[in-house]
Amino acid sequence: MRLSRTRWLAGLLSLTLAACPGTDRGPPVADGDTGGTMIVTVPAEPSTLFPPLMSGTQGAAIVGVIFDRLAEIGDGLETYGDRGFQPRLGTSWTWSTDSLSIAFSLDSLARWHDGKPVTAEDVRYTFRVYTSDSLVVEVKSLLGNIDSVSVRDPRTAVFWFKRRMPRQFYDATYHMYVLPAHLLDSIPMTRLESATFGRNPVGTGRFRFARWEPGQRIEIIADTANSRGRAKLDRVIWSIAPDFGASTVKLFAGEADFLEQLRPENLAQVARTPTLRLIDNRALSYGFLGFNLRDSKDQTRPNPMFADLRVRRAMHMAVDRERLVRNVFDSLGMVALAPAPRALIPDTAAFKQLPYDVATARALLDSAGWRDSDNDGVRDRNGLPLAFNILIPSSSASRQRYAVLLQEQYRAIGVKATPQVLENNAWSDAVDNHAFDAYLGAWQPSPGLVGLTQTWASRGSSNAGRYDSPVFDALLDSALTTFDPTASRRYWARAFQQIDEDVPAVWLYEQRSPVAIHRRFITAPLRADGWFVGLADWRVDPAQRIDRDRIGLGTPP
Amino acid sequence: MILRVLQSVAVVFCAATLAFVLLHLAPGDAATALGEGIAPETRAAIRAQYGLDEPLATQYGRWLSTLLRGDLGYSRDQHRPVAAVLGDALPRSLFLMGCALSVSLVGGMLIGAWQGARAGSRRDRTTSTALLVLYSLPEFWLALVLLVVFSYQLGWLPATGITSETYDYMTPGDQLWDRLCHLVLPLVSLSLVGVSVFARYQRDAMQESMAQAFVRTARAKGLPEAGVRRQAWRNALLPVITVTGLMLPALITGAVFVERVFSWPGMGFAMIRAIEARDYQVVSAGVILGSAVTAVGAALADIARDIADPRLRSQ
Numbered sequence A: 001m002r003l004s005r006t007r008w009l010a011g012l013l014s015l016t017l018a019a020c021p022g023t024d025r026g027p028p029v030a031d032g033d034t035g036g037t038m039i040v041t042v043p044a045e046p047s048t049l050f051p052p053l054m055s056g057t058q059g060a061a062i063v064g065v066i067f068d069r070l071a072e073i074g075d076g077l078e079t080y081g082d083r084g085f086q087p088r089l090g091t092s093w094t095w096s097t098d099s100l101s102i103a104f105s106l107d108s109l110a111r112w113h114d115g116k117p118v119t120a121e122d123v124r125y126t127f128r129v130y131t132s133d134s135l136v137v138e139v140k141s142l143l144g145n146i147d148s149v150s151v152r153d154p155r156t157a158v159f160w161f162k163r164r165m166p167r168q169f170y171d172a173t174y175h176m177y178v179l180p181a182h183l184l185d186s187i188p189m190t191r192l193e194s195a196t197f198g199r200n201p202v203g204t205g206r207f208r209f210a211r212w213e214p215g216q217r218i219e220i221i222a223d224t225a226n227s228r229g230r231a232k233l234d235r236v237i238w239s240i241a242p243d244f245g246a247s248t249v250k251l252f253a254g255e256a257d258f259l260e261q262l263r264p265e266n267l268a269q270v271a272r273t274p275t276l277r278l279i280d281n282r283a284l285s286y287g288f289l290g291f292n293l294r295d296s297k298d299q300t301r302p303n304p305m306f307a308d309l310r311v312r313r314a315m316h317m318a319v320d321r322e323r324l325v326r327n328v329f330d331s332l333g334m335v336a337l338a339p340a341p342r343a344l345i346p347d348t349a350a351f352k353q354l355p356y357d358v359a360t361a362r363a364l365l366d367s368a369g370w371r372d373s374d375n376d377g378v379r380d381r382n383g384l385p386l387a388f389n390i391l392i393p394s395s396s397a398s399r400q401r402y403a404v405l406l407q408e409q410y411r412a413i414g415v416k417a418t419p420q421v422l423e424n425n426a427w428s429d430a431v432d433n434h435a436f437d438a439y440l441g442a443w444q445p446s447p448g449l450v451g452l453t454q455t456w457a458s459r460g461s462s463n464a465g466r467y468d469s470p471v472f473d474a475l476l477d478s479a480l481t482t483f484d485p486t487a488s489r490r491y492w493a494r495a496f497q498q499i500d501e502d503v504p505a506v507w508l509y510e511q512r513s514p515v516a517i518h519r520r521f522i523t524a525p526l527r528a529d530g531w532f533v534g535l536a537d538w539r540v541d542p543a544q545r546i547d548r549d550r551i552g553l554g555t556p557p
Numbered sequence B: 001m002i003l004r005v006l007q008s009v010a011v012v013f014c015a016a017t018l019a020f021v022l023l024h025l026a027p028g029d030a031a032t033a034l035g036e037g038i039a040p041e042t043r044a045a046i047r048a049q050y051g052l053d054e055p056l057a058t059q060y061g062r063w064l065s066t067l068l069r070g071d072l073g074y075s076r077d078q079h080r081p082v083a084a085v086l087g088d089a090l091p092r093s094l095f096l097m098g099c100a101l102s103v104s105l106v107g108g109m110l111i112g113a114w115q116g117a118r119a120g121s122r123r124d125r126t127t128s129t130a131l132l133v134l135y136s137l138p139e140f141w142l143a144l145v146l147l148v149v150f151s152y153q154l155g156w157l158p159a160t161g162i163t164s165e166t167y168d169y170m171t172p173g174d175q176l177w178d179r180l181c182h183l184v185l186p187l188v189s190l191s192l193v194g195v196s197v198f199a200r201y202q203r204d205a206m207q208e209s210m211a212q213a214f215v216r217t218a219r220a221k222g223l224p225e226a227g228v229r230r231q232a233w234r235n236a237l238l239p240v241i242t243v244t245g246l247m248l249p250a251l252i253t254g255a256v257f258v259e260r261v262f263s264w265p266g267m268g269f270a271m272i273r274a275i276e277a278r279d280y281q282v283v284s285a286g287v288i289l290g291s292a293v294t295a296v297g298a299a300l301a302d303i304a305r306d307i308a309d310p311r312l313r314s315q
Helices: A003-020 A056-067 A119-131 A136-145 A167-176 A188-195 A244-252 A264-272 A309-317 A321-332 A358-367 A397-411 A424-432 A454-457 A469-481 A485-502 B002-025 B040-050 B058-068 B084-116 B122-134 B139-153 B174-210 B213-220 B225-235 B236-262 B265-276 B280-308 B308-315
Strands: A035-044 A091-093 A102-107 A146-151 A156-161 A207-213 A215-220 A233-241 A278-281 A282-291 A387-393 A418-423 A437-444 A505-514 A515-518
Touching: A035 A244, A056 A207, A056 A215, A056 A233, A102 A119, A102 A167, A119 A136, A119 A146, A119 A156, A146 A167, A156 A167, A215 A437, A233 A244, A244 A264, A244 B139, A264 A321, A282 A309, A282 A397, A282 B265, A309 A358, A321 A505, A387 A397, A387 A424, A397 A437, A397 A505, A418 A424, A424 A437, A454 A469, A505 B040, B002 B058, B002 B280, B040 B139, B058 B280, B084 B122, B084 B174, B084 B225, B084 B236, B084 B265, B084 B280, B122 B174, B139 B174, B139 B236, B174 B225, B174 B236, B213 B225, B225 B236, B236 B265, B265 B280
Parallel strands: A035 A233, A387 A418, A387 A437
Antiparallel strands: A091 A102, A102 A156, A146 A156, A207 A215, A215 A233, A278 A515, A282 A437, A282 A505
């Protein structure tokens, strides 16, 4: 078939137009540093992508790259003042002389993904949403020191604080992603939860939302018009595979490029797979065996076993924590020193830990009156055996292994500990209602350790074991409120030393969570509070591109 | 017929009520399902917002009145109407189950009829043993084996999902091929057991039918053997049709596990997620739909039996 001359010319013209930069005849083509598709396999689908209601790691990753904060915390996760913070939507900020307000100047080039400029009204609206009584926002309690946000001019938002606090800049920036008022303001607060925005979000990040196929995948693509430069990858797709086995098959079969939550048994397999590599990821979490210091059946009475400090100390000293970590996590774990991961604890070298000393543990139990009077292998006192259940959530294989090992170690000192695996909801229910003697828990504290008051202070609502130490509370308050960083470090060290000596829990492990990724990706070191923070700068080695890296940006959805 | 419909409605209603009550009686609720690290006051606020702190009877009454207005409710876990959740999941499950039922039915009838015509022969015995082994295999185990062999070891077929992640960027031809490739493993997992079930019923019915007097008469009249078997097969259809109706609940149950293994985002997938999240409205609506599908399946099987055997219509 011959084409007419006119058709040839038309074809040549359209090809030329498509090749010209700046024309909108077709999508930008992957070139040099940019381009590539990354597929992340995840075990669960986020509930929503509306930042105030987002929960879970999958939602956090997607929201974290679609939306921006006013300023981004530094890699050192320093929360004192504004040290280490990097400009984002706020290009600069000015403190008032009394430090009770901070004025953020917004990036004049910043645009929402629908093209509208970012204004100070967006910041004010964001604060209104995050603190609204009509929504259940997890971080609302962390914004309590912010009195209000006002608009000085369209490019300047001012945060007003109730009290001068060392972490007020962190409070104003870390917990909130800025929302588009022009898209949401007309929706009543009570309806925001069900608004379509949660499934079709519009942000300002270097990636923008592309599509969400329910139950299958969520796709984001590079925002080519972003004032901070387009993301280097063309797209990232979160592929949902709730079965962990299927997730790993996807990874090893090359259908996926990235798996975050690897299990220790998969590491050798990753090492044997030439296309994959591991990246170290210091997760900000710690695991512990928590004791209930109050009677699980009558909260007004002390726990007949664990109210006694000697018993708790014996329980701590009977556990060879180093061996347990090696057994469960091999090289991917380390012994926790306190109720916080090392990355967030100042001056860990100064900590004195209770030693592993079975003989002393036995002696402590003897001195507390717990002896094996009937020679059945279990100590007892006044007819009550030293026996308890350790509650474990069914979703955590590592904690189940820990419970079995603890059972063996406690058997050696005449204590009967019985692992009791509960379905996750039943486990949460029991822990929240203090209906336990001991449980294996894990916390993921945020930078600045501001949540420690919630989890371990006597007034903390998440203090499941009812640990109550006025000394610890006072040290915690001092550490969080002093403006002198050196003094703060000193308070933290003393607070941790105090709680270590009081043993409301046995601090068991900190986990390293290396991620598996295809070798063709060139990445930055992962930030401990979120691997996705630098995702926009990840790229594909041009020499190693595979078919899906050559798609280009495709047809915009 | 009207009585049959009323019976079905009553069954569906009872099943949904039972699901609603049982799920509420299970430990935890939508607030505990948020996971670890959630402050008790946040959980309390969630309970207050969704009325989870109210007595069970009040919650049930509210659910029922909403349901009677034709509203399936709101999914707290997915932040969208239940109708939208099921609207996404149901067609995918029906498609998978429809394909699985068709393959099971056709495959089972062919194998069973072939066996029944040769009942007692060595080939029949060998095939029966193979089918028995197949019948004993749990579907989720079979699914995992298929996944490991064909996706991981051989790399021939995709591991999960309905389509590939880059489906939207494929040509229409590639998209069709991609869909077919993703269908193979879930379909085989669900169908293999179904084939063995249908084959066993068809074989027995065919064997019985081949021993009937009309078959001897047909042979005596000189009808070709193929014609004789066709007549005998028609006579042997009734048990298979009955089993088809009964197979629907079993297929739905099997689909729950298979959908989970292959991340097929259908009803099973949605129900497991809803149960884990204590998303009561989705679970109740899912049970209503599942019961309705079963009831409709049983009714269709009755109609098919009437067509296959006119004697039943006159009864």
